[in-house]
Amino acid sequence: MQSLTVYSDTDTKLNAIKTYVGQRGFDFLKITKSRQIPIDVLVTKERLQEFKNTLRANNISYNITIDDVSEIIHKNKEQTEQQNGKRVRRAPRSRINLESFATYTQIVSYVNFLQSRYGEIVEVFSIGKSYMNVDIIALKISSGTGDKPALLIEGGNHGREWISVSSALYIMQQLIENPRNREIFENIDIFIIPCLNPDGYMYSHQSDSTRLWRKTRSTNRFSLCRGTDANRNFDIQWGYGEASVDPCSEIYIGREAFSEAETKAFRDFVLPLQDKITTYVSLHSYAGFILYPWSFTNISPPNLRRLNCVARRVRTAMARVSGITYPIGNSHDLLYPTSGDSMDWVAAHTRINLSFTIEISGGDYGFLPGIQHIIPTGNKIFEAIKVFAQSVDGRICNIN
Ligand SMILES: [Zn+2]
Structure with a gap:
């Protein structure tokens, strides 16, 4: 999975990007209407090439902010675990x-x-x-x-x-x-x-591999995918x-x-x-x-x-x-x-x-x-x- 920052300075560009919102393999962390604030999105390996092609075809510039998200997750977790180990020794329940x-x-x-x-x-x-x-x-x-x-x-x-x-x-x-x-x-x-x-x-x-889980953990009928976005469910x-x-x-x-x-x-x-x-x-x-x-x-x-x-x-x-x-x-x-x-x-x-x-x-x-x-x-x-x-x-x- 890669993390990309995407710059859209026209409505046409924004609309091209927005077609991916909600699609499998895409996780829009930040997408705003403001042209000053860039878009942050996580894209799985499977969809990456296709997405980059779309960006290029629409003349949309982007940066790869994190080449391999799993690496960062791993580092982040190691750091937390080290601290947690200390915590157990230092502070009881x-x-x-x-x-x-x-x-x-x-x-x-x-x-x-x-x-x-x-x-x-x-x-x-x-x-x-x-x-x-x-x-x-x-x-x-x-x-x-x-x-x-x-x-x-x-x-x-x-x-x-x-x-x-x-x-x-x-x-x-x-x-x-x-x-x-x-x-x-x-x-x-x-x-x-x-x-x-x-x-x-x-x-x-x-x-x-589950660090970025966002949704609930309920099972879904007719799908192997689990969970509902609890902040879309009210x-x-x-x-x-x-x-x-x-x-x-x-x-x-x-x-x-x-x-x-x-x-x-x-x-x-x-x-x-x-x-x-x-x-x-x-x-x-x-x-x-x-x-x-x-x-x-x-x-x-x-x-x-x-x-x-x-x-x-x-x-x-x-x-x-x-x-x-x-x-x-x-x-x-x-x-x-x-x-x-x-x-x-x-x-x-x-x-x-x-x-x-x-x-x-x-x-x-x-x-x-x-x-x-x-x-x-x-x-x-x-x-x-x-x-x-x-x-x-x-x-x-x-x-x-
Ligand atoms: Zn949230």
Whole structure:
């Protein structure tokens, strides 16, 4: 598999490239409408020559960014394993070591530790079982009883996006284990689902050849290919735009909306809390954007001014610590029209007012941030979360 960066400076060129979106053997990591932002795509060996021919025929320039993706994956994994070995020796079951990407088992033992150690502010529970019958764990952080509005943070919808999971863990650690951060949840509650798709996450940890697994792990009728893109499976304009009905595609929508145990569990967890949760943040990687609804249309949501106000403050807070300024907008305008994502579903089908996605930007290898990116990225996302927390009870951007 090769990683290519492709430069399209006209609509004709972009359209030629876009015909490959959703096709087998193609994994578009980043494709935007902006002519300034190049397209990043992974292409399997089998489709490589054909794709390069198309690029040449259309006069589209490209670079090979990684000649052999499997080599990078291998290096990346060795580094993580070395750290994990150290971790076992240094830190027993309890503490999470953010110097490596935690396995799902490590995440579970960490949240259980948090509950036993900080039971007065932490409650751990399962929102349901994954396809492989694994508990999708969640955490409620609360400074006490009383009916408080809440923030919901979710990561790990896509198995391979480890940096979204490690950022959720960093947030957890900061909120719970650092007493200086208690004021953040003095007047609000915070729910965290660190890894919505444990099956995909565990599978991506399994071996080099599965490292880039994105989807769930459910089986598909009449196909040997497994999994559904859980962020195309929500019941909101399901199947519209850049989404695929081919079970072998990376962006397969599933046999029906909410066909997946994980999306159903999310829905059934959120609906009863829709009058309590006021802000929802979905963590993904790796394009480097702050997104708000809608993904499927460029019609503005009714609370656009408020969304924009919060997003701008988040951008400023993140740029202050990282020096990187994320573009803000809706996926439809900034990236491409998609459908069936959790952010749009929350915005359309619940009373939760503010719904966002952060596409965390990549590291040295882009789509495969190394372990050295875990803490700086966590820190950057934590700054964002502080702003989102202020939006929960209307302390900021209290406008219509
Ligand atoms: Zn994602």
